[in-house]
Amino acid sequence: MxxxxxxxxxxxxxxxxxxxxxxxxxxxxxxxxxxxxxxxxxxxxxxxxxxxxxxxxxxxxxxxxxxxxxxxxxxxxxxxxxxxxxxxxEDVDPHPHDCAGRCAGTGEVLTVLTWEHHGDDIYTAVHQEPILCYGAPTTHALDCATCEGHGFTYTPGYRELCLDGRIPASEPATSSVVPRDA
Known part of the structure; x- marks a missing residue:
């Protein structure tokens, strides 16, 4: 005031x-x-x-x-x-403030994308970015061409989150996903 x-x-x-x-x-x-x-x-x-x-x-x-x-x-x-x-x-906000995707109305969620591998299944988060919020918790398509359905890609020493096969959890996980490049 x-x-x-x-x-x-x-x-x-x-x-x-x-x-x-x-x-x-x-x-x-x-x-x-x-x-x-x-x-x-x-x-x-x-x-x-x-x-x-x-x-x-x-x-x-x-x-x-x-x-x-x-x-x-x-x-x-x-x-x-x-x-x-x-x-x-309210018309500007892409999602409600109590969005189930945890974006608080911004339409983006800050998510860890890259983890560094330290051996014995120990990963440390090293990079995060805002990604698109689907308005609900997300799962990963089982037939994702990038990661073969498990949600991560692996390079020597790193594990990265696969964003190509993200779908809302309300959709069946067996749905077909179109790659972003197509």
Missing amino acids: LDTYAWANLGRTPRFPAVDVASEQRLHIMTRGLLLDWAATAAPTDNATAAAAANAGHALRAFDRRSTLSDPRARAYLLDAFRDFDDQD
């Missing part, structure tokens, strides 16, 4: 460009109003906090150049504005 307050105050000085100030001021009003609304809900007998939350709702509506409403509807507008603000980037 202090960050939004600082940005809102920057717009009052001519030294800083007003590129992002309007949205930061709106975010400050909305955050302040939501905190006051939460406090008013937690203490229903505190009329001053409820009035301050309603005033913040009215201020947000005035900032959005909308007409005034009753106090309860102004407080409800705060929550609606927050939901609209929170949903604005």
